[in-house]
Amino acid sequence: MVKRKPIIIDTDPGIDDAVAIAIALFSEELDVRLITTVSGNVDVDKTTNNALKLLKFFNKKIPVAKGANAPLIREATNASNVHGESGMDGYDFEEGDMSNLLKENAVNAMYHTIMTSDEPLTLVPIGPLTNIALLLKVYPEVKSNIEQIVLMGGSTSRGNKGVLSEFNIHFDPEAAKIVFSAGLPIVMVGLDVGSKALVYPEDSDKIRGFNRTGEMIYSLFQHYRGIGLKKGLKMYDSCAIGYLLKPEMFTVVDSYVDVELTGTLTSGATIVDLKGYLKKPANAKVCIDIDEEMFRKWFMEALQKCN
Numbered sequence: 001m002v003k004r005k006p007i008i009i010d011t012d013p014g015i016d017d018a019v020a021i022a023i024a025l026f027s028e029e030l031d032v033r034l035i036t037t038v039s040g041n042v043d044v045d046k047t048t049n050n051a052l053k054l055l056k057f058f059n060k061k062i063p064v065a066k067g068a069n070a071p072l073i074r075e076a077t078n079a080s081n082v083h084g085e086s087g088m089d090g091y092d093f094e095e096g097d098m099s100n101l102l103k104e105n106a107v108n109a110m111y112h113t114i115m116t117s118d119e120p121l122t123l124v125p126i127g128p129l130t131n132i133a134l135l136l137k138v139y140p141e142v143k144s145n146i147e148q149i150v151l152m153g154g155s156t157s158r159g160n161k162g163v164l165s166e167f168n169i170h171f172d173p174e175a176a177k178i179v180f181s182a183g184l185p186i187v188m189v190g191l192d193v194g195s196k197a198l199v200y201p202e203d204s205d206k207i208r209g210f211n212r213t214g215e216m217i218y219s220l221f222q223h224y225r226g227i228g229l230k231k232g233l234k235m236y237d238s239c240a241i242g243y244l245l246k247p248e249m250f251t252v253v254d255s256y257v258d259v260e261l262t263g264t265l266t267s268g269a270t271i272v273d274l275k276g277y278l279k280k281p282a283n284a285k286v287c288i289d290i291d292e293e294m295f296r297k298w299f300m301e302a303l304q305k306c307n
């Protein structure tokens with residue numbers, strides 16, 4: 001019997017979030033204790049509805065708690081141009097089961113889930129880090145029962161929302177700075193790997209035939225307005241789950257990471273000090289490369305289990 005790793009997923013579904021959540025929920029190695037939602041791709045009312053719709057679709061009873069509707073300081077942006085107005089355009093989901101929605105907010109739900117767990121939990125943020133920052137500021141005692149934070153976000157170089165900033169960090173840079181400076185073990189799963197974690201048209205056609213989840217994901221992919229299916233759809237968020245389930249896919253280095261807050265052209269950039277110029281101790285493990293073929297094989301096999 002495989003020991004399942006207890007995790008909390010903090011998410012802004014989001015088409016690539018939906019795929020990552022499917023893989024996590026159907027993995028025998030992960031125990032998803034809680035799903036918390038945050039504004040990001042679309043606003044938190046929509047991301048919460050989307051999380052509930054996904055659980056209904058997957059027929060899974062997992063508590064959902066609604067989180068922050070805006071960044072800590074800045075104005076909210078969104079990525080509806082990529083994920084559609086609903087955040088998951090392309091498939092006509094049944095309404096979610098509201099009995100999965102907790103009355104308490106995401107921060108309090110994470111606090112109770114972490115502090116009542118008989119083993120340390122892994123946090124898996126795959127959206128902006130607003131909820132995680134609030135959790136660490138309101139309840140710093142949770143650090144005693146957090147194993148690590150495996151987050152999708154950041155980049156060692158170019159951005160996908162700003163010239164140098166990745167969307168999740170760009171959305172709430174102050175929250176990201178709080179998380180990276182919290183002293184917890186962090187794994188940064190950024191664009192350096194997400195941009196190579198690609199699903200091509202031939203993969204998408206195969207996925208369609210796997211099962212009803214594959215059919216749903218195929219429909220979402222027809223509306224995922226990233227660069228577009230022909231050049232490969234980027235499975236950013238699945239990389240964070242992939243790190244937990246098959247870490248050997250990644251090349252990882254220890255590095256000091258900080259977040260630019262005041263640059264007029266660079267706020268939201270993750271400053272990954274690979275060469276130690278800043279003379280600060282490493283505060284994160286940074287995924288700098290991925291075995292693309294190993295990812296594609298793992299990804300397709302993982303989706304075949306989502307039945």
Ligand code: RIB
Nearest residue numbers: 014017126127167168236
């Ligand atoms: O930059 C990619 C990230 O932004 C992913 O988490 C995607 O879902 C969007 O939230």
Ligand code: CA
Nearest residue numbers: 014017126127
């Ligand atoms: Ca996301």
